[in-house]
Every structure is written in C-alpha cells, then in structure tokens.
Amino acid sequence: MTNAWLAGSLVAVVAGVVGFFVVLRGATFAAHGVPLASFAGAAGASVVGVPAVVGLAVFSPVAAVAIGLLGRRRRSDVVTALVVAAMLGLGALFLSWTVEYASEIYALLFGEVLGVTGTEVWLSAALTGAALLAVATLYRPLLLSSVAGEVAEARGVRTARLELLFLVLMAVVTTLAVPVVGTLLMFTLMVGPPAAARAFVRSPLAAMAASVGIALVTVWLAIALAYETTWPIGFFVGIAGAAWYVLARVVAARRR
Amino acid sequence: MTGFLASDPVRVALVVGAMAAVVSGVVGVFTVVRGQSFAGHAFGDLGTLGGSGAFLLNVNPLWGFVSVGAVVAGAMELVGVQRRRGRDVATGIVLGAALGAAALLLYLDTTRSSTTGAAVTVLFGSIFAVASGSLPVMAGLAGAGVLAVVALYRPLLLSSFHPELASVRGVPVRAVTLGFLVLMGVTVSLTSMVVGTILSPALLVGPAACALRLSRRPGVAMVLAAGIGLVVTWAGIALAYASATWPPSHAGWPVSFFVVALVFLAYLGVEAGAAARG
Numbered sequence: 001m002t003n004a005w006l007a008g009s010l011v012a013v014v015a016g017v018v019g020f021f022v023v024l025r026g027a028t029f030a031a032h033g034v035p036l037a038s039f040a041g042a043a044g045a046s047v048v049g050v051p052a053v054v055g056l057a058v059f060s061p062v063a064a065v066a067i068g069l070l071g072r073r074r075r076s077d078v079v080t081a082l083v084v085a086a087m088l089g090l091g092a093l094f095l096s097w098t099v100e101y102a103s104e105i106y107a108l109l110f111g112e113v114l115g116v117t118g119t120e121v122w123l124s125a126a127l128t129g130a131a132l133l134a135v136a137t138l139y140r141p142l143l144l145s146s147v148a149g150e151v152a153e154a155r156g157v158r159t160a161r162l163e164l165l166f167l168v169l170m171a172v173v174t175t176l177a178v179p180v181v182g183t184l185l186m187f188t189l190m191v192g193p194p195a196a197a198r199a200f201v202r203s204p205l206a207a208m209a210a211s212v213g214i215a216l217v218t219v220w221l222a223i224a225l226a227y228e229t230t231w232p233i234g235f236f237v238g239i240a241g242a243a244w245y246v247l248a249r250v251v252a253a254r255r256r
Numbered sequence: 257m258t259g260f261l262a263s264d265p266v267r268v269a270l271v272v273g274a275m276a277a278v279v280s281g282v283v284g285v286f287t288v289v290r291g292q293s294f295a296g297h298a299f300g301d302l303g304t305l306g307g308s309g310a311f312l313l314n315v316n317p318l319w320g321f322v323s324v325g326a327v328v329a330g331a332m333e334l335v336g337v338q339r340r341r342g343r344d345v346a347t348g349i350v351l352g353a354a355l356g357a358a359a360l361l362l363y364l365d366t367t368r369s370s371t372t373g374a375a376v377t378v379l380f381g382s383i384f385a386v387a388s389g390s391l392p393v394m395a396g397l398a399g400a401g402v403l404a405v406v407a408l409y410r411p412l413l414l415s416s417f418h419p420e421l422a423s424v425r426g427v428p429v430r431a432v433t434l435g436f437l438v439l440m441g442v443t444v445s446l447t448s449m450v451v452g453t454i455l456s457p458a459l460l461v462g463p464a465a466c467a468l469r470l471s472r473r474p475g476v477a478m479v480l481a482a483g484i485g486l487v488v489t490w491a492g493i494a495l496a497y498a499s500a501t502w503p504p505s506h507a508g509w510p511v512s513f514f515v516v517a518l519v520f521l522a523y524l525g526v527e528a529g530a531a532a533r534g
Contacts (some may be wrong), residue, residue: 029294
C-alpha cells in the first residue's frame with residue numbers, strides 16, 4: 001500500500017508538470033497515443049517473459065519517435081492515429097501468443113496500483129527525477145515554442161527537434177505511469193488536471209504547481225477509492241479528470 | 257481455399273468486413289479532410305464503453321457501439337469540437353471519462369460472468385464470432401451511412417474547406433458538424449465489429465489518408481479509400497484464416513493485427529511513393 005502511494009504520487013507530479021505542456025501545445029492526441037502504443041511493449045514483454053516495465057521502456061520511445069518523425073510532414077493527427085493502431089495491432093498479436101490471464105491484460109489497460117513493488121518505486125523515482133530535470137532544462141524554449149512557434153523559430157530554437165524531445169519525455173512519463181494507471185487512462189492525468197489548472201491561474205509556473213496539486217489529489221483519491229471498492233483505479237482517474245475540467249470551465253465562465 | 261469460402265463464419269466475416277470497409281472509406285475521407293482523426297479515434301475507444309455495457313446486459317455489442325456513438329457525438333459537439341483550438345482537450349476529456357466508465361463495466365463483466373474474454377473481445381474484435389443475424393442491421397447502417405454522405409456531400413465539402421463561406425451561403429455548419437459526428441460514430445461502430453474498438457480508427461483513417469495522397473478529388477478518393485479498405489480487410493481475414501497453423505500458438509493470429517498491419521504498410525507505401533515523385 002505504501003508503495004502504491006509513493007508510485008502514484010510520483011506519477012501525479014510528473015504528469016502534472018509534463019501535462020501542462022501537453023495542454024499548452026495541444027498535444028492531447030499524442031499524449032493519448034504514446035501510452036496506448038506502449039501497450040504492445042507490455043504485451044511483448046509477457047511473450048518474452050520479462051517485466052512489463054522493460055517492454056514499456058522499449059516501446060514507448062519507439063512509438064514517440066515514430067509519431068514525431070512520420071508526423072513531421074503535415075497531417076500529424078493521421079500519422080498518430082495510424083502509428084497507435086499499428087502498435088495496438090502488434091499488441092493484439094502478442095496477446096494471442098501468450099497464455100496471460102485476462103486479469104493481467106486488464107491491469108495493463110486500466111491500471112493496477114496495488115501490485116507496485118519496492119524496486120519499481122525506486123525506478124519510478126529515478127525516472128521522475130530525470131523527467132523533471134529535462135523539463136527544467138528545456139523550460140524556456142519549450143514554453144516559447146508552445147506559445148509562439150514562429151517567435152521561437154526566429155530566436156533560433158530548433159522546434160522540430162524540441163518536438164521530438166518532448167515526445168520522448170512523454171514516453172518516459174508513460175513508462176512510469178502505465179503500471180499504475182494503465183495504458184488507456186494515463187493521458188487523463190496528463191490532460192485533466194493541467195487543463196483545469198490553466199483555468200484557475202494564469203502564470204505558467206503557478207499553473208504548473210496547481211496542476212501538480214490537482215493531479216496529486218486525483219491520484220490519492222483514486223487510490224483510496226480503488227482500495228475501498230476494489231473497482232479499477234482507471235475508473236476513478238478518468239471520472240475525476242473530467243470532473244476537474246468541468247469545474248474549471250464553470251469557474252472560467254463565471255469569471256467572465 | 258475451398259475450405260476458406262465454405263466456412264460460415266468466414267463468409268459472414270467477409271460480408272461484414274466489406275460493409276465496414278466501404279463505409280469507412282467514404283466517411284474516412286471527410287474525417288481526414290476535416291482533421292478529425294482524434295475524434296475518430298475517440299469514437300473507437302468510446303465504443304469500448306458501449307461494447308462492455310452490451311456485454312454486461314447480454315445484448316448484441318453492435319447496439320452498445322451504436323447508441324454510445326450517437327450520445328458521444330452530441331457530447332462532443334456540446335463541449336466544442338467545432339473550434340480547432342481547445343477541441344483536442346475537450347475530446348480528450350470526454351474520452352477519458354468514458355474510458356473510465358468502460359473500465360468499470362469491463363471489470364464488472366469479468367467479475368460477474370467470470371468469462372474473462374470480454375475485455376479482449378470488445379477491444380480487439382472478433383469478426384469470426386459475428387452472428388449472421390446481425391447482418392441485416394449492419395447492412396442497413398452501412399447503407400444509411402453511405403447515403404447520408406451522398407446526401408450531405410456538398411454542404412459537408414464546403415463546410416470542411418471553407419466554414420465561413422459555408423455559413424455565408426446558408427449552410428447550417430453546426431448541424432452539419434453534428435450530423436457528421438453521428439455518422440462517424442455509426443461508422444466506427446461497424447468497424448468495431450471487425451477489428452475491435454481500439455483498432456477501428458485505423459480502418460477509418462488509414463485507407464482514406466492513402467486515397468487522399470493518390471487523388472485530390474474527394475469523390476475519387478472515397479472510391480479509392482473504399483477499395484483499399486476492402487482489399488486490406490479481406491486480405492486480413494484470409495491471412496488470419498491461413499495463420500491457424502502458424503507458430504507459436506497454433507491458434508491463429510488475430511484478424512485485427514493483419515488488417516491494421518496492412519493498413520499501416522499501405523500508408524507507408526503511398527507516402528514513400530509520393531515522396532519519390534516529389
């Protein structure tokens with residue numbers, strides 16, 4: 001249980017920070033796509049007989065880079081849809097090769113917070129540190145290119161490379177979060193809290209902090225409720241993400 | 257080969273696959289042109305909610321797919337899919353809430369009936385298990401989908417490329433948008449029967465994206481997309497049938513894998529060809 005709280009909190013912190021940029025850049029589809037595509041990795045890992053995290057760590061950067069490189073020439077949404085589908089298809093194939101219990105597949109898709117081990121917490125902590133460090137280093141160019149792409153370009157920021165780096169960052173977060181919240185719902189954590197936070201506060205740093213706070217509350221609540229009800233954690237995360245967003249829209253509308 | 261065509265599930269699968277491929281091709285062209293791939297993808301995921309609900313109530317999954325598709329189309333219109341900016345976030349939020357609910361329903365499916373396959377069937381499809389009784393309904397939906405596109409062709413085209421011009425000309429843009437979303441929902445429901453909910457967008461977007469690379473004219477692209485879709489679906493079914501003896505499991509590889517892999521290869525091929533031509 002302690003492990004679950006620790007892992008969940010780490011996930012919430014990273015998702016809150018990275019999610020802020022996801023919403024700012026309008027990269028929701030990619031944020032949804034990378035974790036989904038990584039499902040193939042988790043399924044593949046069970047074919048080979050290694051821990052799912054290894055599969056995730058291999059496949060999510062591959063998916064991120066494929067989306068980034070193929071999507072460079074127009075219609076990036078089409079490319080994202082196709083890469084995701086191709087990876088999921090691969091996942092379906094791997095699944096048909098294993099004698100995995102349905103409950104384990106289910107856990108991959110919708111999360112299983114109570115199965116987190118101590119080693120995984122340490123791994124998560126290391127990845128969280130790396131991701132936060134990356135955001136801190138890239139903060140200025142990332143913010144500039146998200147808000148004003150042309151200006152960033154003119155100032156010498158290499159936006160294409162930055163975009164790719166950002167996708168890889170998303171892949172790191174995915175590897176971290178999927179074992180806890182599952183492939184299908186991890187993106188709600190990257191979209192719901194930041195979208196809500198942006199409606200509450202204006203300045204980027206404050207919004208990021210608010211986003212982390214909201215994500216933490218969401219995850220803690222979801223873990224507690226999942227523990228109490230034995231219902232899947234993904235359910236609570238998904239519903240809470242939407243609730244925050246609705247609340248934020250209401251607040252924003254009343255202020256106007 | 258004679259064994260292939262003599263098998264009843266295979267014949268049903270071929271018919272279902274053909275219907276899904278044709279509607280997807282026609283609707284898919286507009287999906288790509290309008291830049292609504294994410295919405296198309298979301299419909300697929302959301303179908304999971306309908307499919308798992310239908311499993312729980314023990315009714316034909318098709319009804320679950322279709323009803324949820326229609327409801328969600330309305331929800332997406334309400335939260336503002338018509339604006340490009342913020343649209344993705346709104347789509348994502350609706351998608352997240354519905355997926356959460358689907359997670360719960362699938363969980364209840366698994367615990368209640370202890371038939372563990374529900375999640376996999378809903379998500380990854382089971383075309384060989386389509387009951388031949390649902391064929392007329394599916395044919396009706398497919399026919400209605402194609403007819404709707406034909407009827408709405410002009411206003412759809414105009415509102416896709418020049419929304420301002422369309423509204424000046426008296427086209428009810430919001431109504432057209434909503435109509436198109438419903439259409440997309442129905443289409444994805446049909447494809448969900450073939451390749452499952454989370455893979456259905458591939459069939460919607462893939463062939464259409466290929467076709468739009470090959471021809472600039474929407475009408476021609478629709479025919480091409482339907483053709484490409486048909487080829488990949490049938491080839492996928494045939495390969496899945498042939499794979500029954502393949503290693504490692506000797507239980508056959510999934511149809512959805514073959515269909516999606518072929519779609520992806522087709523897209524890469526067309527892209528490479530277009531790049532070579534310059």
